[in-house]
Amino acid sequence: MRRMxxxxxxxxxxxxxxxxxxxxxxxYASIIPASILAYSLMSDLPSGFHVERTVEARNLAVGRRARVHVRLTVERGAGLVFxxxxxxxxxxxxxxxRRVFVKLPGEVLQVEYSYEVSPGKRGVHSISPVEVIGRDFLGLFGANYGIFGDEVTIEARPVIGSLRASSLRSIRAKRRGLPVVLSRKGISSKDFKEIREYQPGDPLNSINWKATARFGIPLVNEYEPEGMATVMVYADTTAEMGTGDVFNGALESAxxxxxxxVHTLLKANLRVGLYLAGSERFVTPRTGTQAFSSFLxxxxxxxPSPNPEPMPLAVERSKRAGKVDLAVIITNVTPYNVSELRDAIGKLRKTFNCRVLLVDINPYGAIDKDVMQxxxxxxxxxxxxxxxxxVEWVPSQEGPSTALKKVLGGVSLAL
Amino acid sequence: MRFRVSTNSLKLAVLVSLLPLAWLASLTDVLRFLAGNIGARFGISVSPLLLGILLVIVPALIYIYLTGDLIKPFLLALVLYLLPAIFGIDFNLLDRYVPGAIMLFTGFLLALFITWLEGDVKSVEGEESERLFISSLREVLVPLPLGIMLTALLLWRSSLGKTPRNVLPLAFLLPLLLFATVAFALHFREDQNEQVQPAKKSYLILRTVMKAGDSFILDVLERTERSVTFTLSGGFPVERPILLKLEWDDKAPEVVVLMSPWDTQTLLKTEELRKGEETYFIYLPTSRAPSSPGIPSAPR
Known part of the structure; x- marks a missing residue:
């Protein structure tokens, strides 16, 4: 039954x-509800909304906070404003x-409030437009609805584990036989990569004079470096990786x-590619830290994608990667996917004639220690x-940097 | 110390309006017999009215304390109070029975408003909820003194409802009718200054709760004359509220289908809002939509 x-x-x-x-x-008992009804009929619903919203930052690292500030003005009517x-x-x-304010008759309501948001995981998160609902105090006459502003997206970068330069050097030192692999810069090939801004130290003959004249800033041609080892990373993003919670589960860890x-290998000047099995996303092998944004x-x-893209199919679809020296598969090994993994490893060896390193994420540590063991x-x-x-990794026991060290050790040995 | 009005204190205060029922109960043979028996056995003189208060207000107090529900005790009290009127009441009691009925009925109204307002502001936590509740109730009860004044006047004219000749004085009807007419006219008046401008931009507002990725990408999958199907792909599956505002440069569809890999929602156009040069089409899941039984209309 409606309130009216x-x-x-x-x-x-x-x-x-x-x-x-x-x-x-x-x-006579009718007089009192009748007077309340008549008074309600005489007053208008809150209307004349104006909303301004500002979001402090649109690009955040996971765990960092951004303040959202909202200013609301209600010009007319009386009632509750949601x-x-x-x-x-x-x-x-x-x-x-979400707030509720009281708009009294005869005065303009002006309020400000703020709250903070922090991304709990990587991704493109959104804050919807602001909706305002104005209702009379007793909720007798429906509501005035308004929606203001546009959706705000907040891009959350995952926390990227990084190694100190000294750690990277020690890994490099272990592979003295292959100086080019982890050298700061390889020899340029004739494969054009991109036009980029001139940086001190670039040879004069690499300047693209036409592009420089057109854009008014010194630009240089960059070519794919030669002799770099190529590492192809296969991350499992199928539904099976949905184990654990939304913020720290197997998928987020992977x-x-x-x-x-990818970030560390790009810094070490290797060619790196990425295939997300399940999500069917493929970043072809590339070099340079500028390329990191493509991976991001x-x-x-x-x-986790409900698309059942088994790892062998992912390998098949990543054939375009060309020459691959090492494939790193990051997954959660279970009795259900072990045969697929075996096929994928076979296919990788057959297709690319490369070495394979498997990173097995154990998400059960967050559930129980005995279960994990x-x-x-x-x-x-x-x-x-x-x-x-x-390489075994229990995210609840070891931080991302430790896992990265272990994996890089494996990469270094494999190369 | 300053007395602070709170929801609970108001709930208890409203219980005072149950006194007429306690008075009526004290007139019954049962309570008189009980009072007499207590006096005889324990040597304590207990008035039937006190016993009535104990038997009416204390159980109501306990019930409200345990359940927080004000409506049911008041409905029951009203029904019990009206029984003598249905089966016949002593004429000499009318001058107390009628004001008592008005008091009890006013208490019921207050209980109703308290319940409504409490439900409206329950999404707000802590002291702010109390503040909102009290401010709203105060505003709702602005016309109450006027109503009480008119009622008191009528009671006075009719010797507290006892003299039928003066029960419905016609002299009061004219100002009441005038008041009602003004109230209706004010409520249904149209703002003459508001000019309808042609719409330049249209937006679809989609509100629902469904299982979709925590951060999804929206794409149009299919577009027909009557319906549009959007896909929500990517992200970790989670039951989540969705509120989307999409600019639309075509005729607004009647049906919008939202498809995530884990759930499908059918939304129907429920409202069209004009705001200056912009038009908003609101889409909500309804019971008619086959995929949305029991889905609350407002995002959480």
Whole structure:
């Protein structure tokens, strides 16, 4: 029953009772609800909304906070004013983003409030436009609805584990036989890569004079470096990686590690490619730290995808990668995907004639220590059948930097 | 110390309006017999009215304290109070029975408003909720003194509802009718200054709750004359509120389908809003939409 009907009913019932019982004085009880009804009829719903919203930062690292400031003005009417926005689940709200204010008759309501948001995981998160609902105090006459501003997107970068230069050098030192692999700069090939801004130290003959004249800033041609080892990273983003919670589960760990690995290898001047199995996203092998943004974009809104793209198919689809020296598969080894992994490893060897390193993420540590230990034993047994070096990582026990060190050690040895 | 009005104190204060029922109960043979028995056995003189208060207000107090529900005790009290009027009441009691009925009915109205307002502001936590509640209730009750004044006048004219000749004085009807007419006229008046401008921009506003990626990418999958299907791809699956504002340069569809890999929602056009040169088409999941049974209309 609508509230208006209830109030009308309470106004009329005393009349009916007075007639029905013959106690005519009961009809007087109608006067009070009638006066409230009449007063409600005379006042307008809150209207004349103006909303301004500012968001402090649109690009944040996971865990950092941005302040959202909202200013609301309600010019006319009287009643309750509900204001708020819808924040995507990946953003944690600190404070309150949905508020209620009282608009009194005859005065303009001007209020300001703010709250903070912080991304709990990587991705492109959104804050919806601000919606305002104005209602009379008793909710008798429907509502005035307004929506203001546009959707705000906040791009959250994952926390990228990085190694100190000294750690990188020590890894490099272990591979003295292959100085080019981890050298700061390789010899340029004749394969054109991109036009970029001139940097001190660039040879004069690399300047693109036409482009420089057109844009008015010194630009140089960059060519793909020659002799670089190519590392292809395969990150599993299928539904099976949905184990664990939305913020620290297997998928988030896998993608965080993938990005950290890509970032470090690009810094070491290797050619790096990335394939997200399940999400069907492929970043062809490239060099230079500028290329990192392509990897970041690919990873930001990935998986877990319900698309059952098995790892062998992912390998098949990444054939365009060309020459690959090392493939790193990052997944959660289970009895259900172990045979697919075996096929994928076989296919990688056949297609690229490369070495393979497997990173096995164990997300069960967040559930229970005993479960983790049991799963570790089981996983070791399963991975033992694959015939490749395996790096175990329990995200609840080891930080991303430790995992990265272990993986880089494996990369270094494999190369 | 300054007395602070709170929701709970108001709820308890409203219970005072149950006194007429306690008075009516004290007139019954049962309570008189009980009072007499207590006096005889324990040597304590207890008035039937006190016993009535104990038997009416204390159980109501306990019930409200335990459940927080004000409506049911008041409805029950009203029904019990009206029973003598239905089965016949002593004429000499009318001058107390009628004001008592008005008091009880006013208490019921207050209980109703408290329940409504409490439900409206329950999304707000802590002291702000109390503040909103009290401010709203104060505003709602602005016309209450006027209503009480008119009622008191009518009661005075009719010797507290006892003299039928003066029960419905016609002299009061004219100002009441005038008041009602003004109220209706004010409510249904149209703003003459507001000029309708041709719409330049249209937006689709999609509101629902569904299982979709925590950070999804929206794409148009299919577009027909009556419906549009959007896909929401990517992200970690989670039951989440969705509020989307999409610029639309075509005729607004009647049906919008949102498809994520884990859920599908059918939204129907429910409202069209004009704001200056902009038009907003609101789409909500309705019970008619096959994929949305039991989905609350407002995002959480």
């Amino acid at each position: 009907d209830v109030l009308l009913f309470t106004t009329l019932v005393p009349f009916s009772l007075a007639l029905f019982t013959g106690v005519l004085g009961l009809a 204001i708020g926005d819808v924040v995507s689940p990946g953003l944690k709200v600190h404070g309150r983003n 993608l965080g590690l993938s990005l950290s690995l 974009r690919a990873v930001l809104s990935a998986g 049991l799963s570790r034993l089981h996983k070791r047994k399963l991975a033992g059948k694959l015939g490749v070096p395996v």
